[in-house]
Amino acid sequence: MSFSIAGKTAIVTGAANGVGLAIGRHFLSMGANVVFADMNEEKLVAEVGADDSAEPKFITFSGDLREKLTIANLLSATLDHFDQVDILVNGSRQVLESDPFDPAADQVETLLQQNLMTSLRLTQAISKRMMKQAETAAEDAPAGSIVNLSSIAANRTQPELLAYSVSSAALNQMTRSMAVALAPHRIRVNAVAFGSVMSASLKDTLKDNEEYREDIKEHTPLHRIAGPSEVADAVQYLASDASSFVTGEVITVDGGRSLVDAARAPAH
Template sequence: MSGARPGSGAEAVHPDLAGAVAVVTGGGRGLGLSMARALGRQGCHVALLDLLPGVEDTGAELASETGLPALGRGADVTDAGDLRAAFDAVAERLGTPRVLVTAAGIAAWADAEDQPPEQWRRVLDVNLTGTFLACQAFARHALPAGRGAVVTVGSMSASIVNVPQHQAAYNASKAGVEHLTRSLAVEWAPRGLRVNAVSPGYTLSDMTRQFTDARPELRRRWEELTPMGRMGEPSDLDGVVAFLASDAARFVTGQAIVVDGGYTLL
């Protein structure tokens, strides 16, 4: 397929995704954009939703890469009305969304005893409430169609406490995302929607670089704690996302697939 990268882990192996409309929140850069590209290589018509300036141009670039319809649109995942309008626009331009990936997320390093309440709320608002609102907006289109797949982006931080950073808000938000995933999976399974999570370990991304750029020793520590001896690449998630979005996972729902190089085994 046009735009495929050998060895990316997400070559076009799921023919049922060809022509499916996929929406990726946080799709303007980082893990979200990598996942969007992976779905594009599967033949999906992809919509990138993000507040980043230039997301419209990124959508146009994705369309050029894949030779398929794609778009970028500004959207705030903490604003239910904004998300509804964005999904309505996607449905009008590309068709009924069949796949959702909720990659919008932020992190904060703060000592719990001193963390400002507004910072705590912001992390929960974007990571947890934003995931719920995106799922809600997606479901308004996918449930009437009786078919759809949601891939939330959790984290290994949902089940372990990362060290040495202090990130109680992030950990709590991702634990919430994974239990939300299970809750929606049970509620929507009888109506044709599957809901699963991909849960990355330490992965080279814009989010992790905000910490490693300030504290270079962090990357060395994280790699030492990972049995595979390295941080993940965004493309390490591509195959899992494509699988969960596709009919190959038609009997899989409510699961969180950890992609962490073995970190949580120790």
């Protein structure tokens, strides 16, 4: 079975930095058409630029995807440029610390909206388009693949990450529920849950904190921090026909970190 995503059109959210940006760039290098979507227009343009060719392979889209109108505009922009959408990567996510004793600072509503509801609303909107496309395709042809970016925090008990853990766990359950709901329509829904990844933000954090770097490595059996491309490879597998009989799964990419005592090393 082929891992190829060449010629397919993918929407990648949270694509202005970190893992989302790495996935978008990786998909582009693999021959896919890519819509890089993010709330931060300035950073998105700075990182991605623009494809000014006669037949562009990628576009950028900026807007607040917590708003239903923005989601509709994202789908319209995608169809205007590429006529179809085959892959959705829900990578728009946020990490905030929680005070579990303070309702004003527990961040639960904020992160449920950002990390769960945005992905759910996008999944609902994009899957409807995938269903419509499937009406003119072969009866047994895959209709689409949706991949949610989650975290190993979903299965770890860290009160200071209460909201992030709860929203990640909810996203995993949404993945399973939507996988069953969309299976009759030949749309697969999976997730990739990862631990610490050497994104630009983590690099900044570690720059003056060698102790933290060693703490992460100490609690990771493979004794290193993942590169963004290692998450992107897992996402490509789930987006491609190589995983044609895989749905409702949460694949863990964390070097074994979730298998051992978490101690106090935060998950990112």
